[in-house]
């Protein structure tokens with residue numbers, strides 16, 4: 001089966017600025033893929049090229065078997081959902097009336113509104129005016145808008161930025177459920193925890209180039225030193241290389257009852273991003 005997204009040698013240049021510099025990757029159908037990068041690394045530019053909002057300067061893009069040249073067609077638009085900075089709601093209308101407009105646009109039955117509101121945890125909120133909603137609720141209405149026509153693939157540009165942990169957890173639960181039902185998800189984020197818990201694979205973008213791409217587990221294994229970190233009851237922090245010589249010393253500490261904690265070196269995606277790019281993701 002063809003990939004959900006194929007990006008071959010793509011470049012995007014704005015005047016003198018090289019925003020995207022020969023990126024090459026694919027998305028498998030049914031996966032959650034995270035594009036991680038600091039501000040200005042090229043995440044939004046990538047999403048815009050993948051959704052037809054912007055043309056690449058060079059290279060080839062295919063999404064759901066459709067070439068970028070056909071991204072402006074209604075047939076393509078009905079296959080994808082988008083949540084981005086540009087996504088907006090009619091503030092003076094109710095949640096229901098906002099979603100009704102999008103149902104009409106996509107030829108979706110109005111019964112889809114109740115279903116999607118349940119999925120984003122906004123059941124019973126349909127008659128509220130959008131201007132009176134909290135930021136987290138608005139974000140969930142935007143998510144409902146992106147999903148109402150049951151697209152095969154959704155693009156979520158920073159879906160949880162500036163939300164509190166309760167709202168983030170709710171959105172994550174919704175996304176997992178959606179993915180289990182078969183939707184492929186492409187998201188961009190600064191949030192390493194989000195990437196670790198949600199994504200099947202992640203790509204690190206920096207300076208318009210993909211610097212790493214793999215599953216979070218494979219990256220954590222690749223960048224681990226495999227050393228053992230031991231903390232003793234008298235406050236010493238010891239590091240033992242993963243080699244036979246360490247065994248005797250560690251055995252002695254354990255036998256003497258000196259070990260308070262012990263764990264292997266397990267870098268977070270944030271640690272790895274810093275090692276690969278020299279930059280922190282905040």
Ligand SMILES: Nc1ncnc2c1ncn2[C@@H]1O[C@H](COP(=O)(O)OP(=O)(O)OP(=O)(O)O)[C@@H](O)[C@H]1O
Pocket residue numbers: 014015017018019037038039040041042043044045046
């Ligand atoms: N329309 C444009 N015209 C000129 N330069 C642009 C334009 N859009 C983006 N750029 C430049 O391209 C580079 C990548 O920008 P982009 O918005 O894709 O980054 P980003 O990773 O999404 O950042 P953020 O996390 O802040 O949204 C930046 O140097 C930016 O200034």
